[in-house]
Amino acid sequence: MTTELINTVWYACIYGLMAVPLTLSYRTSRVLNFAHGVYVTIGAYIPVLIAKGFGIKVSPILAVSASFMTGAIIAMASHAFVFSPLIKKKSTPVTLMIASMGLWIFIKYAFYAVLGTLQKAWMTPIFYTSPNLEIPILISFMGMDIDAKLLLIISLTSATFSLLAFFLTKTKVGMAIRAIADNPELAQITGISRDKTLLVTWAISGGVAAIGGFAWSLFAYVSPETGDNVILQVFACSVIGGLISLPITFVGSVIISSTENLLIVFLHRYLGVELSFRPFLSFFVLLLTILIRPPAGAGGGLPYRYRLRSIFRVFQREVKKNV
Amino acid sequence: MPRLLAFLVIGLVIGAGVAYAYMSSVMSTAYADLNTTINNLNSKISQLQDQINRLNQTLEYSIGVTLPLTGALTDVGVQWRTVVEMAFEDLNKEMQKYKMRVKFTPIIQDDKTTDTQALANVQTFHQAGIKVIIGPAASFQVKAIKSYVDDNKIVVLSPSSTAPTLAIPDDYIYRTVGSDAGQAKALAALVKSQGINKVIVFHRDDEYGVAFEDFFEREFSALGGTSIGMKYDVTREDFASEVAQLSARTRQEGVEGIVIITFDTDGVNILSHARKDSYLASLRWFSSEGIHGAMGLLGEDIATFIQKTNLLGTRPLFRENPLLHAFASQYRDKTGIDPPVFSANLYDAVMLAGWAVVRAGVYEGEAIRSALDEVAKNYYGVSGLTMFDENGDKLFQDYSVWTVKLVSGEYRYVDVGSYSGGVITLEE
Numbered sequence: 001m002t003t004e005l006i007n008t009v010w011y012a013c014i015y016g017l018m019a020v021p022l023t024l025s026y027r028t029s030r031v032l033n034f035a036h037g038v039y040v041t042i043g044a045y046i047p048v049l050i051a052k053g054f055g056i057k058v059s060p061i062l063a064v065s066a067s068f069m070t071g072a073i074i075a076m077a078s079h080a081f082v083f084s085p086l087i088k089k090k091s092t093p094v095t096l097m098i099a100s101m102g103l104w105i106f107i108k109y110a111f112y113a114v115l116g117t118l119q120k121a122w123m124t125p126i127f128y129t130s131p132n133l134e135i136p137i138l139i140s141f142m143g144m145d146i147d148a149k150l151l152l153i154i155s156l157t158s159a160t161f162s163l164l165a166f167f168l169t170k171t172k173v174g175m176a177i178r179a180i181a182d183n184p185e186l187a188q189i190t191g192i193s194r195d196k197t198l199l200v201t202w203a204i205s206g207g208v209a210a211i212g213g214f215a216w217s218l219f220a221y222v223s224p225e226t227g228d229n230v231i232l233q234v235f236a237c238s239v240i241g242g243l244i245s246l247p248i249t250f251v252g253s254v255i256i257s258s259t260e261n262l263l264i265v266f267l268h269r270y271l272g273v274e275l276s277f278r279p280f281l282s283f284f285v286l287l288l289t290i291l292i293r294p295p296a297g298a299g300g301g302l303p304y305r306y307r308l309r310s311i312f313r314v315f316q317r318e319v320k321k322n323v
Numbered sequence: 324m325p326r327l328l329a330f331l332v333i334g335l336v337i338g339a340g341v342a343y344a345y346m347s348s349v350m351s352t353a354y355a356d357l358n359t360t361i362n363n364l365n366s367k368i369s370q371l372q373d374q375i376n377r378l379n380q381t382l383e384y385s386i387g388v389t390l391p392l393t394g395a396l397t398d399v400g401v402q403w404r405t406v407v408e409m410a411f412e413d414l415n416k417e418m419q420k421y422k423m424r425v426k427f428t429p430i431i432q433d434d435k436t437t438d439t440q441a442l443a444n445v446q447t448f449h450q451a452g453i454k455v456i457i458g459p460a461a462s463f464q465v466k467a468i469k470s471y472v473d474d475n476k477i478v479v480l481s482p483s484s485t486a487p488t489l490a491i492p493d494d495y496i497y498r499t500v501g502s503d504a505g506q507a508k509a510l511a512a513l514v515k516s517q518g519i520n521k522v523i524v525f526h527r528d529d530e531y532g533v534a535f536e537d538f539f540e541r542e543f544s545a546l547g548g549t550s551i552g553m554k555y556d557v558t559r560e561d562f563a564s565e566v567a568q569l570s571a572r573t574r575q576e577g578v579e580g581i582v583i584i585t586f587d588t589d590g591v592n593i594l595s596h597a598r599k600d601s602y603l604a605s606l607r608w609f610s611s612e613g614i615h616g617a618m619g620l621l622g623e624d625i626a627t628f629i630q631k632t633n634l635l636g637t638r639p640l641f642r643e644n645p646l647l648h649a650f651a652s653q654y655r656d657k658t659g660i661d662p663p664v665f666s667a668n669l670y671d672a673v674m675l676a677g678w679a680v681v682r683a684g685v686y687e688g689e690a691i692r693s694a695l696d697e698v699a700k701n702y703y704g705v706s707g708l709t710m711f712d713e714n715g716d717k718l719f720q721d722y723s724v725w726t727v728k729l730v731s732g733e734y735r736y737v738d739v740g741s742y743s744g745g746v747i748t749l750e751e
Contacts, residue, residue, distance in 0.1 A: 003567040003600070010563070112393060119401065123659040125618030128398040128588045130595075147599075220561045220592055221619055223397060229560030261564050268568060275565055276528055276556030 011257035013157040016250045017212030019237035023249040025205035028181045031096045035104040037227030043067040043210025044222040047131035057134040067214040068207040075206020149218045236286040381424045387448035389458040394436030398587045399616045399663045410673035438467035462486030462530040476688030482669035486534045490714035499672040501720025507538035509637045509722040509742035516747040519580040521549045526584035528554040566596040580607035591619030598628035612638035616663025626734040640723040641707035650705045671704035
């Protein structure tokens with residue numbers, strides 16, 4: 001069972017790094033971004049391209065920084081050239097979603113073309129590969145040999161989410177992002193520029209999603225399809241988070257990861273369920289979530305924290321009445 | 324007298340008139356006949372001119388090529404594109420060499436390693452009037468296009484579909500590679516020759532994987548071995564969980580070896596997880612041809628695992644063919660790497676398609692199919708003798724034994740043995 005537990009940790013971190021920025025971008029911009037998968041793919045490939053292009057071993061710090069920067073730039077460009085003009089034209093959420101699908105296909109095949117050209121020019125295979133990183137295989141800790149990559153992914157996830165939490169709660173721009181997410185009209189009346197705030201949000205979303213891609217490259221090989229192949233699970237995590245709550249999105253990542261790595265194994269071993277039922281279970285959890293607790297953001301409702309506050313207020317009122 | 328003279332003059336005038344009328348009618352018929360003859364001659368001259376023009380003109384034929392440039396087979400798919408380009412270049416050079424005014428143009432489409440896109444590509448080719456198609460690569464894709472190409476009389480040459488379930492007579496599907504019924508026999512013999520009696524076959528849950536596992540089990544049982552099938556869902560990007568289950572099952576069953584029936588990307592992913600499992604690393608590993616050519620196997624971590632577990636695989640290849648060596652060297656010059664699995668079969672598929680079109684004389688599916696059988700009987704290519712059996716599959720298929728080894732400081736695919744007449748011969 002140890003391997004399954006370790007896999008659960010890996011997947012929880014990877015899905016978390018990919019899903020949390022998806023929730024952040026949706027709750028701020030109201031764009032259900034299907035191009036999110038390509039930010040992941042490009043983030044996964046950046047360390048590979050640096051390593052192959054320069055013929056070097058890439059340090060994890062350089063890999064994370066380069067992936068973040070590239071993901072952020074592409075996401076900002078997506079906003080500046082596609083979403084922002086459409087938002088200004090007061091396009092509907094459905095139009096924005098369809099535009100994101102077009103963007104997804106466009107970036108994906110442009111990236112394929114870039115990889116094909118690089119493969120020919122460098123005469124080295126890059127279509128299904130892994131980055132050459134400066135990371136030892138094992139690290140000795142208190143007499144135990146620990147997988148260095150596992151340690152790195154846990155540290156990376158913790159650091160990313162801590163920084164994100166700090167940024168959103170303690171900085172002016174972060175608070176502006178939250179204000180725009182909660183009530184864009186009110187935020188704009190108070191002098192917050194919606195467009196600039198959205199641009200920063202897209203940068204963070206694309207950058208963190210690209211870090212998610214880098215995290216994937218630590219775990220498995222990367223291909224131009226990497227982001228697409230995990231995007232449905234990532235959407236599932238975000239939907240569990242109501243497409244609003246960042247912490248609950250991470251809880252969603254843990255739930256989907258546990259379903260895919262622990263629940264299916266349990267069912268396989270004790271009830272003889274085929275392992276190929278794994279996607280069925282993940283999406284069964286997703287359907288259950290939608291049916292029992294529809295995503296507040298997608299339904300146009302309030303974020304969870306407001307729901308909890310209103311429940312608390314009702315509770316207080318009842319208590320007062322009784323007193 | 325004057326009356327007689329008058330009658331004579333009148334008679335002369337009437338006679339002249341009648342004579343003129345008669346002569347003119349005769350002359351006009353003759354003139355009309357002459358005109359018709361001249362017109363006929365003109366039309367014949369123009370027909371001859373057309374024929375001369377046509378003979379002077381180069382006839383251009385398009386051949387559809389559907390390749391997995393993206394998706395699960397992207398790694399080798401991209402390399403196959405180079406093989407296709409080389410084959411068409413050589414085919415057109417051959418046409419020029421034999422003074423044939425024919426030129427073949429490949430229309431290459433990406434099928435994303437999916438059955439739906441493969442069918443869409445075939446439909447596009449059909450709409451463009453294309454009657455010969457190279458590909459698709461995977462058996463599940465060939466299965467998806469089969470009824471469409473049969474109904475529309477489009478000749479398909481797949482260089483890598485090997486599922487025995489697609490060995491069907493009198494259809495429009497040809498495979499320039501032997502079916503897996505033969506390779507399963509070779510792989511079973513290889514495993515047994517290594518002293519392994521009980522294995523788990525970890526295979527793709529698709530047309531290729533299921534059929535291969537079925538044939539392998541039959542052949543391995545016939546040799547006195549025990550084979551346990553364990554399939555995995557091919558729609559995943561990552562197989563960490565499946566490998567964990569494989570590890571648990573191998574302990575539970577007490578097997579001595581693992582046989583993997585995979586494509587390239589899934590196979591590389593499986594080995595990348597298996598290498599972290601010390602128990603799996605202590606067993607012997609075997610593979611079919613599906614993973615051969617994947618660049619991921621040449622990376623330090625997986626290559627070390629391959630050496631540790633002494634992974635051996637089989638693949639359809641006639642090693643002793645001098646044409647193959649020349650082709651491999653030409654490919655290496657172009658790309659810097661060795662040609663991947665099925666390259667020889669793909670190259671020959673293009674050649675056979677071209678020569679079948681020339682032999683047919685008309686660009687029609689039925690005629691090309693008849694010509695293809697004849698051409699293949701007499702063609703000796705990079706993959707050896709190309710003759711088809713009654714199902715349209717390569718009749719004479721040899722197999723080689725491959726592994727990954729350190730050669731001049733870098734890991735490379737190396738053929739270390741061969742299978743012939745039920746016997747495995749391994750080089751020292």
